[in-house]
Amino acid sequence: MLQFIFTKTERYPGLEVEHNQFQRNVQTLIVNFKYRGFWRTILGVLAIICAKVGLPVLEEYRFFKQNRRESGLDTDGxxxxxxxxxxxxxxxxxxxxxxxxxxxxxxxxxxxxxxxxxxxxxxxxxxxxxxxxxxxxxxxxxxxxxxxxxxxxxxxxxxxxxxxxxxxxxxxxxxxxxxxxxxxxxxxxxxxxxxxxxxxxxxxxxxxxxxxxxxxxxxxxxxxxxxxxxxxxxxxxxxxxxxxxxxxxxxxxxxxxxx
Ligand SMILES: C[S@@+](CC[C@H](N)C(=O)[O-])C[C@H]1O[C@@H](n2cnc3c(N)ncnc32)[C@H](O)[C@@H]1O
CATH class of the missing domain: 3.40.50.150 (Vaccinia Virus protein VP39)
Structure with missing residues (x-):
């Protein structure tokens, strides 16, 4: 996990440029707070954690689901x-x-x-x-x-x-x-x-x-x-x-x- 956070690497080899995952994750969190607001960001992060540990809750707060609900656009997938x-x-x-x-x-x-x-x-x-x-x-x-x-x-x-x-x-x-x-x-x-x-x-x-x-x-x-x-x-x-x-x-x- 720590290696994933700190290594300068592509998350999807061959499909993604090599970059600093830690800096990306921190900046992504800041940007989520900026545009999504505090509670929707916190719920989104909790939803990711729940999905990672296999808990079937907060599914509706996954960031991509929040996006679809709020934008009404078909851009998924x-x-x-x-x-x-x-x-x-x-x-x-x-x-x-x-x-x-x-x-x-x-x-x-x-x-x-x-x-x-x-x-x-x-x-x-x-x-x-x-x-x-x-x-x-x-x-x-x-x-x-x-x-x-x-x-x-x-x-x-x-x-x-x-x-x-x-x-x-x-x-x-x-x-x-x-x-x-x-x-x-x-x-x-x-x-x-x-x-x-x-x-x-x-x-x-x-x-x-x-x-x-x-x-x-x-x-x-x-x-x-x-x-x-x-x-x-x-x-x-x-x-x-x-x-x-x-x-x-x-x-x-x-x-x-x-x-
Ligand atoms: C990674 S998607 C990017 C979608 C969008 N720009 C975004 O940021 O959400 C890349 C898109 O480029 C299109 N594409 C690939 N080669 C192209 C070309 N020569 N001219 C125009 N579009 C192209 C693909 O069909 C694909 O839909």
Missing amino acids: IVELDELDIPDGMRSSASRYEAASDFEFRHVLEKLHIDYPAYNFIDYGSGKGAIHAAAARYPFKSVSGVELSGEMHQIALRNIETVKQQDRVRAASLTSVHGDATSYALPPCPHVIYVFNAFGADVLQAVLDGISADLADVREPIYFLYNNPMHHKLLDMNPDYTKLWNAFGGKWMVFAKMK
Whole structure:
């Protein structure tokens, strides 16, 4: 147990970047208190402990169940690569679907202290839309996602309708596009770019090349939020990008591209 808490390792070898589990767990707890509040966090932690020791109580307070109840969105679960409706030729460069924590995302985003209305937000590999729905809570000029799987994209469209009906959208526009991240053109304005380990190094490099070409004339900083940054070396080595900070023990990395 202690080894699990303190070791710098991936929790799911091959699927997760090596990071400091202890720092991640502490920061996750802090972020839960910040967004979920004291009692819901305590109940969630107790629910985890009960599940670990096999006690069939507090099941309804498991964090993912709290999320589903409160957001009303269909973003749950893991969809393995062979279950995703994506072209066979792209399967080896894609990642399975799983939703990121919108609390982790909101914490990282708020630390940027940007002027939201001046920025577009784009999630490359947006899946069922958990994160671009979370981004739409902020007054961005636009929030969009591009997703390769038609089935995931259809669910994202339904989730967009749900958040609009709940009156939780402060962004001026919120869209999901069905397509390949490498063919998605960005308008020439400041962007917050988000990727949750959606694809392999070749596709990420093509996406970075597209960003450089599309945003070549933008003077303001472009932010790149990389969740589970399996291929962060591409950004580390790219002279256009500067690493600003790590969050959650290195499970997230934040880069800026300055003109
Ligand atoms: C780990 S999920 C991330 C979901 C969402 N961004 C989030 O943070 O909750 C990765 C998603 O990327 C999609 N994907 C993989 N390759 C892609 C590509 N070339 N273009 C667009 N989407 C892609 C997958 O279908 C999958 O839904």
